[in-house]
Amino acid sequence: MTYDPKSAAFPSFSAARRGFAEGKGSPREFLEQCIAALEAREREVKAFVSYDLESARKAADAATQRWQDGAPLSAVDGLPFGVKDCYDVAGLQTLVNSPWFADSAPAEFDAAHVAALKDGGAFVFGKTTTTEFTMALPAPTWNPWDLTRTPGGSSTGSAAAVASSMLPLATGSQVRGSVIRPASICGVAAFKPTFGALNRHGGIDPSPSVNHLGLLGATMEDIWDAARQIAVAVGGDPGHLPLDAAPLPEPKRPLRLARQYTIGWDKTDDASKAIFEEWLEGLKEDGVEIVEPGHSQAFSDYEDATTRTIEFFFHLFWEIRWPWLEARERAPDKFSHVMHGHLDNAAKLTIEDYRRALECQAQLQSLHRALKDEVDGFVTLAHIGAGQKGAPEMGTPWYNDASSAVGAPTANLPLLSVDGMPLGVQLMGFEHRDAQMIAHARWLLARGKAPSA
Amino acid sequence: MTYDPKSAAFPSFSAARRGFAEGKGSPREFLEQCIAALEAREREVKAFVSYDLESARKAADAATQRWQDGAPLSAVDGLPFGVKDCYDVAGLQTLVNSPWFADSAPAEFDAAHVAALKDGGAFVFGKTTTTEFTMALPAPTWNPWDLTRTPGGSSTGSAAAVASSMLPLATGSQVRGSVIRPASICGVAAFKPTFGALNRHGGIDPSPSVNHLGLLGATMEDIWDAARQIAVAVGGDPGHLPLDAAPLPEPKRPLRLARQYTIGWDKTDDASKAIFEEWLEGLKEDGVEIVEPGHSQAFSDYEDATTRTIEFFFHLFWEIRWPWLEARERAPDKFSHVMHGHLDNAAKLTIEDYRRALECQAQLQSLHRALKDEVDGFVTLAHIGAGQKGAPEMGTPWYNDASSAVGAPTANLPLLSVDGMPLGVQLMGFEHRDAQMIAHARWLLARGKAPSA
Numbered sequence: 001m002t003y004d005p006k007s008a009a010f011p012s013f014s015a016a017r018r019g020f021a022e023g024k025g026s027p028r029e030f031l032e033q034c035i036a037a038l039e040a041r042e043r044e045v046k047a048f049v050s051y052d053l054e055s056a057r058k059a060a061d062a063a064t065q066r067w068q069d070g071a072p073l074s075a076v077d078g079l080p081f082g083v084k085d086c087y088d089v090a091g092l093q094t095l096v097n098s099p100w101f102a103d104s105a106p107a108e109f110d111a112a113h114v115a116a117l118k119d120g121g122a123f124v125f126g127k128t129t130t131t132e133f134t135m136a137l138p139a140p141t142w143n144p145w146d147l148t149r150t151p152g153g154s155s156t157g158s159a160a161a162v163a164s165s166m167l168p169l170a171t172g173s174q175v176r177g178s179v180i181r182p183a184s185i186c187g188v189a190a191f192k193p194t195f196g197a198l199n200r201h202g203g204i205d206p207s208p209s210v211n212h213l214g215l216l217g218a219t220m221e222d223i224w225d226a227a228r229q230i231a232v233a234v235g236g237d238p239g240h241l242p243l244d245a246a247p248l249p250e251p252k253r254p255l256r257l258a259r260q261y262t263i264g265w266d267k268t269d270d271a272s273k274a275i276f277e278e279w280l281e282g283l284k285e286d287g288v289e290i291v292e293p294g295h296s297q298a299f300s301d302y303e304d305a306t307t308r309t310i311e312f313f314f315h316l317f318w319e320i321r322w323p324w325l326e327a328r329e330r331a332p333d334k335f336s337h338v339m340h341g342h343l344d345n346a347a348k349l350t351i352e353d354y355r356r357a358l359e360c361q362a363q364l365q366s367l368h369r370a371l372k373d374e375v376d377g378f379v380t381l382a383h384i385g386a387g388q389k390g391a392p393e394m395g396t397p398w399y400n401d402a403s404s405a406v407g408a409p410t411a412n413l414p415l416l417s418v419d420g421m422p423l424g425v426q427l428m429g430f431e432h433r434d435a436q437m438i439a440h441a442r443w444l445l446a447r448g449k450a451p452s453a
Numbered sequence: 454m455t456y457d458p459k460s461a462a463f464p465s466f467s468a469a470r471r472g473f474a475e476g477k478g479s480p481r482e483f484l485e486q487c488i489a490a491l492e493a494r495e496r497e498v499k500a501f502v503s504y505d506l507e508s509a510r511k512a513a514d515a516a517t518q519r520w521q522d523g524a525p526l527s528a529v530d531g532l533p534f535g536v537k538d539c540y541d542v543a544g545l546q547t548l549v550n551s552p553w554f555a556d557s558a559p560a561e562f563d564a565a566h567v568a569a570l571k572d573g574g575a576f577v578f579g580k581t582t583t584t585e586f587t588m589a590l591p592a593p594t595w596n597p598w599d600l601t602r603t604p605g606g607s608s609t610g611s612a613a614a615v616a617s618s619m620l621p622l623a624t625g626s627q628v629r630g631s632v633i634r635p636a637s638i639c640g641v642a643a644f645k646p647t648f649g650a651l652n653r654h655g656g657i658d659p660s661p662s663v664n665h666l667g668l669l670g671a672t673m674e675d676i677w678d679a680a681r682q683i684a685v686a687v688g689g690d691p692g693h694l695p696l697d698a699a700p701l702p703e704p705k706r707p708l709r710l711a712r713q714y715t716i717g718w719d720k721t722d723d724a725s726k727a728i729f730e731e732w733l734e735g736l737k738e739d740g741v742e743i744v745e746p747g748h749s750q751a752f753s754d755y756e757d758a759t760t761r762t763i764e765f766f767f768h769l770f771w772e773i774r775w776p777w778l779e780a781r782e783r784a785p786d787k788f789s790h791v792m793h794g795h796l797d798n799a800a801k802l803t804i805e806d807y808r809r810a811l812e813c814q815a816q817l818q819s820l821h822r823a824l825k826d827e828v829d830g831f832v833t834l835a836h837i838g839a840g841q842k843g844a845p846e847m848g849t850p851w852y853n854d855a856s857s858a859v860g861a862p863t864a865n866l867p868l869l870s871v872d873g874m875p876l877g878v879q880l881m882g883f884e885h886r887d888a889q890m891i892a893h894a895r896w897l898l899a900r901g902k903a904p905s906a
Contacts, residue, residue, distance in 0.1 A: 105558060109776035201775070209692030235804045238772045239662030241811055242804050319691045323562035323655070351688045351695050358694055 002420040003145040003187050006448075010188065010218035013079045013168040014225050020067040020078070027063040027078025030168075031056055034080055034125065037165040045151075046141045047161040049085045049095060051126025056080055059123035066121065075225045077121030082128040082161050082170030086154075087111040087203035089124050096204045097132045097139055099334040100327060111202025113171060113213055116233035117226060128157025128170050131394060133206050133324075134178060136339035138392040143186060145421055149387040152182030152395035158216045159186040163422075168218040169226050173200060175207040176313055177383075177400025179214030180426055183412035184382035185395055187422025189445070190216045191223045191438070194431045195407025196240025198230050206320045209358075210313075210404055220411070220442055224248050241432060249439035251446050254376035256289040257427075258299055262306045264384055264398035272385040272418045279416060279425065280379070286447065291375060298374065302367040306402040308360060313401060315357030317346040361405050365431075368406045372430045377440055378403075382412045382424035399426055409434040411441040455873040456598040456640050459901075463641065463671035466532045466621040467678050473520040473531070480516040480531025483621075484509055487533055487578065490618040498604075499594045500614040502538045502548060504579025509533055512576035519574065528678045530574030535581040535614050535623030539607075540564035540656035542577050549657045550585045550592055552787040553780060564655025566624060566666055569686035570679060581610025581623055584847060586659050586777075587631060589791035591845040596639060598874055602840040605635030605848035611669045612639040616875075621671040622679050626653060628660040629766055630836075630853025632667030633879055636865035637835030638848055640875025642898070643669045644676045644891070647884045648860025649693025651683050659773045662811075663766075663857055673864070673895055677701050694885060702892035704899050707829035709742040710880075711752055715759045717837055717851035725838040725871045732869060732878065733832075739900065744828060751827065755820040759855040761813060766854060768810030770799040814858050821859045825883045830893055831856075835865045835877035852879055862887040864894040 011033050019025045035053060042048060063078030072078070083089050086096050088107035095101045109115070114124060129139035131154040139156040143149040144164035151160040155172025159182035162170055172179040174192045183190030192214040200213035213230075217223040228245040236242035259280060265273070280290050293303035320342060328335050328343050335343065380399045387395060403410040408431050412424040427444065429437030464486050472478045488506060495501060516531030525531070536542050539549050541560035548554045562568070567577060582592035584607040592609040596602040597617035604613040608625025612635035615623055625632040627645045636643030645667040653666035666683075670676040681698040689695035712733060718726070733743050746756035773795060781788050781796050788796065833852045840848060856863040861884050865877040880897065882890030 109779060112775045115775055115779065199775070207691075232804055234775050235771065235807055238660075239811070241808060245804070318688065322565045322568060322652070322687050326562060326568065351685055351698070354688055355694060358692070 001145050003417050003422045005187065005415055005417050005422065008187055008414070010162060010165050011168055012218040012222050014219060014221035017075065017078070021070065023068070026067065028057065028060040030078065031060040031080050034166050041144060041164040041166065044142060044147050045144050045160050045164050047128055047157040047164065047166060049127040049129055049157065050092065056123060056125050063121050072121060074120030074229050076117060076229050079117070079122035079169060079226070080125040080167060081117060081122055081226070082126055082158050082167045083111070083114055083124055084155050084158050084171050084173060085127040085130050086134050086173055086205070087114060087171060089114055089127060092127060094203055096134060097130055097137060100331065109202060112199040112234040113230045114202070116199070116230040119233045120229040122229070125167055128161055130154045130156055132336055132339055133204070134173060134175070135206065136342060137336040138394055141392055143387050145187065149389050149421065150185065150392040150395060152185035152383070152387055154178040154394060155182050155214070155216060156392070159183050159188055162186070162188040162216050162218060168222045170216050172214040172216050174212045174214050174404055175210050176397035176404050177395070179212070179216065180382050180400050180410055180412045180424070181395045181397065183216050183414070184424030185387035185422060187414040187424070188216050188218070189220050189223060189414060190214060190412040191220070191227065192403065192410045193227065193243050193434050194409050196237040197243040197434060198227060199234040199236055201237065206324065207316055209319060210316060212404070220438060220445060221248060224438060243434055246435050249435045249442065251442035252439035253443050254288055254440040256291060256375050258371065258375040258378045259290050259292055260303060260306065260378050260380045261293065262380060262399055262402055263310065264380060267396065267398055268381060268384045272381060272423055275416050275418055275423065276381050296374060298367070298370050302371060305364045305367050309364065309401040309405045312357050312360045312405055314345070315349060315353050317342055318349045318354040321346045364402070365406050368408060369430070377437060378428040380426045382426035386419050386421035386423060403428045407431055409437045411437060413441055413444055415445070454598050456870050456875045458640065458868055458870050458875065461640055461867070463615060463618050464621055465671040465675050467672060467674035470528065470531070474523065476521070479520065481510065481513040483531065484513040484533050487619050494597060494617040494619065497595060497600050498597050498613050498617050500581055500610040500617065500619060502580040502582055502610065503545065509576060509578050516574050525574060527573030527682050529570060529682050532570070532575035532622060532679070533578040533620060534570060534575055534679070535579055535611050535620045536564070536567055536577055537608050537611050537623070537625050538580040538583050539587050539626055539658070540567060540624060542567055542580060545580060547656055549587060550583055550590060553784065562655060565652040565687040566683045567655070569652070569683045572686045573682040575679070575682070578620055581614055583607045583609055585789055585792055586657070587626060587628070588659060589795060590789040591847055594845055596840050598640065601842050602874065603638065603845040603848060605638035605836070605840055607631040607847060608635050608667070608669060609845070612636050612641055615639070615641040615669050615671060621675045623669050625667045625669050627665045627667050627857055628663050629850035629857050630848070632665070632669065633835050633853050633863055633865045633877070634848045634850065636669050636867070637877030637879070638840035638875060640867040640877070641669050641671070642673050642676060642867060643667060643865040644673070644680065645856065645863045646680065646696050646887050647862050649690040650696040650887060651680060652687040652689055654690065659777065660769055662772060663769060665857070673891060673898060674701060677891060696887055699888050702888045702895065704895035705892035706896050707741055707893040709744060709828050711824065711828040711831045712743050712745055713756060713759065713831050713833045714746065715833060715852055715855055716763065717833060720849065720851055721834060721837045725834060725876055728869050728871055728876065729834050749827060751820070751823050755824060758817045758820050762817065762854040762858045765810050765813045765858055767798070768802060768806050770795055771802045771807040774799045817855070818859050821861060822883070830890060831881040833879045835879035839872050839874035839876060856881045860884055862890045864890060866894055866897055868898070
């Protein structure tokens with residue numbers, strides 16, 4: 001299937017639910033659409049670790065009844081969603097694509113965000129594939145637009161499920177680029193909030209200092225409805241200001257966007273570069289000022305600092321020392337060669353390396369914050385090109401590292417394509433200005449799609 | 454047993470180990486001292502949930518051999534320590550004084566700090582009692598100095614075990630006053646580091662945004678040796694600067710200390726007030742300047758703000774909503790009436806209440822930081838008086854709330870007594886200046902003890 005950003009569209013629950021109260025459609029009808037897509041595509045895409053159609057139909061029927069009674073629990077009542085298999089769903093194992101967890105007990109509780117969405121009447125459709133420990137061996141999943149290519153990772157199955165219309169929403173987690181990257185590669189909308197602004201507790205979290213709960217969805221509206229429900233019911237990570245769960249921000253034209261290169265640009269293929277430049281030109285014609293790193297000393301300093309994030313992330317291996325070095329000692333054969341490499345790196349680090357990494361992060365954050373009155377946000381590509389061919393893998397984090405290290409809200413805008421495959425624009429805002437970033441994202445999405453390369 | 458701060462002393466592992474290399478004493482001999490105290494007192498004190506003398510003796514023998522070979526693993530090689538029963542010890546259940554956990558699986562891994570201490574050759578002597586979920590029904594433990602009184606909580610058994618010479622070191626956790634308070638009531642040294650500076654992961658943590666790993670010990674040297682080992686091996690909480698694990702800071706006279714009242718002073722009995730005033734007078738005679746809240750607008754503003762911490766902590770009930778409201782729904786009879794009350798409070802809170810609590814905390818922190826060039830630290834009593842008579846309970850947090858909310862390093866100095874019972878001085882420093890606070894603490898301890906009331 002060739003991807004065309006101008007025509008690609010996925011069933012949106014937010015759009016559908018507006019009719020539910022008047023009997024136009026129902027959660028059950030919506031679910032059946034998803035199931036039809038699943039039946040058509042799942043055998044080849046392999047987005048799910050597990051799913052349960054019987055439970056899903058029961059939950060959709062109950063929600064249908066509530067909408068008919070004029071008493072839905074929330075805007076997401078009846079929403080079928082996928083849960084990345086690093087998060088807990090009560091009664092199911094959390095497997096994280098690792099044999100280490102093959103004999104683990106089923107989770108006792110739902111992860112916080114799963115509990116929150118269920119409180120609002122949404123229901124778990126299934127658990128979506130991910131990479132080993134969300135960081136090592138890729139998931140056995142293929143890109144819905146080209147089954148010879150990777151869907152990206154580590155929120156692999158979530159991106160693939162939304163991109164094949166099996167689900168309007170699925171959850172992800174991002175330490176480096178694990179939400180934005182697969183969303184770019186699969187051509188779906190995605191949102192990684194300010195660090196800590198959505199509660200990511202309940203599951204396996206090997207990189208807690210930078211890990212974010214993120215959402216991938218059919219539209220930014222689907223994503224925002226779910227994010228609001230999570231923020232209201234369980235807030236952010238403990239000790240962190242929660243997402244300001246205002247009503248869906250209206251589209252708003254950004255006045256000035258900073259165009260970044262980071263270390264991604266040099267690794268980007270020429271066709272992708274060209275299509276991004278063309279998109280930027282179009283933006284300028286529509287009156288958005290695009291500033292380059294040379295625009296100010298402050299921007300130039302920040303752009304320079306983003307090239308050092310790779311060193312920062314290397315030192316984060318410190319966080320997998322406990323308890324995973326010990327786990328490996330107990331059962332080395334339950335860790336892939338990729339994970340062994342990560343653990344070998346971890347074993348070499350000292351607390352002084354980690355201290356330096358945190359200092360590097362603090363400096364990056366401070367340079368980023370210094371720009372908050374100078375620009376409305378930052379744009380780059382969301383990935384260095386289309387998903388690679390061959391055995392599934394993660395994709396690369398080069399454009400995503402900075403936003404993760406800074407902890408600023410970030411979106412994937414599925415606006416471009418290259419070689420018949422999706423390519424996203426990454427928009428990054430400023431910490432705790434998530435709603436503003438969403439307003440700009442909606443304007444950029446509504447403005448329309450660029451020509452394909 | 455009447456407590457006299459001038460003569461009270463507990464077996465110090467740090468002191469003993471200086472002889473180990475020359476064959477003066479050994480970890481095994483040290484352990485046998487602890488076991489003798491356990492056999493003499495545990496039946497009435499009830500400091501332990503469980504202990505394992507056979508394993509302890511085996512570990513002590515192995516450490517003895519290493520010292521004899523001139524190859525100890527660290528300064529804590531052979532140290533027997535207690536682990537508060539909210540933290541995991543591999544192979545044991547984590548029970549947290551709650552029937553909810555009675556059927557839980559044994560922990561798979563040691564908590565990070567337990568693993569770190571074991572890496573250095575220390576070994577778990579036993580798990581010490583705590584309160585239900587570290588916040589509700591008290592532990593069934595009695596004060597070693599008067600078996601009709603509470604030992605305080607929630608690090609109840611840790612304080613009682615050290616105070617009855619059963620252990621030179623035990624771990625605790627503090628959300629409000631759960632390390633400093635029982636240390637004051639039992640008359641032992643204690644250290645709660647800067648928030649996040651010692652890794653507290655691995656266990657049950659119902660208040661993650663303010664919870665600290667803390668240490669209770671025979672001397673400040675025992676505590677610092679253990680803290681260093683934890684910092685070097687597992688660092689702080691992920692994303693937080695770890696404790697600067699410098700060698701034991703030399704005693705240093707503080708030049709100027711801020712004397713606080715907080716809401717504790719009005720709740721303090723007259724005898725305790727008098728003995729604290731007398732201690733302050735002695736300090737002044739020794740050339741330490743004591744400043745009162747009227748000293749500056751900045752100090753006065755901070756002192757005022759500390760009276761509002763109680764509101765801050767009330768809103769922290771938000772953090773027990775997930776997953777404990779659901780747990781209660783499944784098995785209401787496994788929660789005490791105290792815990793039911795906390796969960797009822799939690800159920801009433803909204804995310805907006807929580808947001809306000811975080812804003813209140815940020816304000817308090819900013820007022821505290823503003824004083825960092827004005828004074829060397831802050832002194833108050835560590836508790837409103839001796840431990841109460843009657844059924845065990847927690848003690849009160851009134852003097853401890855501010856240091857926990859601010860996240861500044863804090864020590865209990867077992868310097869005073871009232872009514873034949875221990876009463877501590879609380880010394881609080883500034884974030885990430887833990888070593889400086891310890892240097893002042895050691896000077897205040899070495900200076901000697903005040904007369905008893």
